[in-house]
Amino acid sequence: MILDAISSAAGTSSAAKDRAGIADNFDTFLQILTTQLKNQNPLEPLDTNEFTAQLVQFSQVEQQIKQNENLEAITQLAAATAATNAVSFVGKRVSVSTTQSELTNGTANWQYSAAKDADAAKFTIRDSAGKVVWTGERDISKGDNNFTWDGRDAGGLKLTDGNYTLSVSAKDADGETVTVGIAAEAIIDGVDFSGEEPLLLAGDTTIPMSSVKRIHNQ
Structure with a gap:
């Protein structure tokens, strides 16, 4: 043809x-x-x-x-x-679905949401190298809660500012695992356009827009 x-x-x-x-x-x-x-x-x-x-x-x-x-x-x-x-996120304070938070001036903050009440939930904090620097146990209630860490390790030594990761292992009174979602707050101070999608910047941390759960008034 x-x-x-x-x-x-x-x-x-x-x-x-x-x-x-x-x-x-x-x-x-x-x-x-x-x-x-x-x-x-x-x-x-x-x-x-x-x-x-x-x-x-x-x-x-x-x-x-x-x-x-x-x-x-x-x-x-x-x-x-x-x-x-x-x-439009630049300058805004946001809650992000992440286990990582920045220790600044001796304080790091997370939010966590428990599917139901839990007894003796174990909180574990690791540094950027993955080393466990602090652990603690506490009862947690169903719903949204806040967790603040004073930046000190298990021996009371004050650690340097930087990024730290929180994990929570929880069980209810019957020994059943309780799902706990973790988020952290961050101030967005820039945007990275170098990749396939824009990434929000909070200090040295990059945040996908899909991870943002809430936007707060300053």
Whole structure:
């Protein structure tokens, strides 16, 4: 078929190339068609069904290119919207679904949410290297609660400021495991646009926008 010959001669083009390629191929197709019609054997006329089928193929390819262009435009719009939304977080205090919190001036804060009351829940804090620096047990109540750490290890030694991680292991009175979700508050002071999606910055910590649970008034 004419279209097959043109396609193989032109080579494979990516979706990113503009429709000039299909337009050039279509012009070539019409030139070849015109030449063949002029020089056809009247006793063996060309099959018009073949030309019709190839015209349909050209139309389908052009529609696909238009759809790809529309998808690219939608993707660019979504990226611009995400960037605008990310910038609006700068200066805001947010609650983030994360076990990590920054120890600043001897204080680190977390929020945790228990599915139900629990007895003797074990709280464990680790430093950035994963080393356990503090553990403690306490009863916790169902719902949202706050936990503040004074930045001292098990021996009472004051630790340096930085990022620390909290984990909570809890069981109810019947010994059943209690699910505890952990979050931390952070002040967003910047946005990182270097990756595929904008990341919020809070000091040295990067935060995906999907991890933000709440935005608070300062």
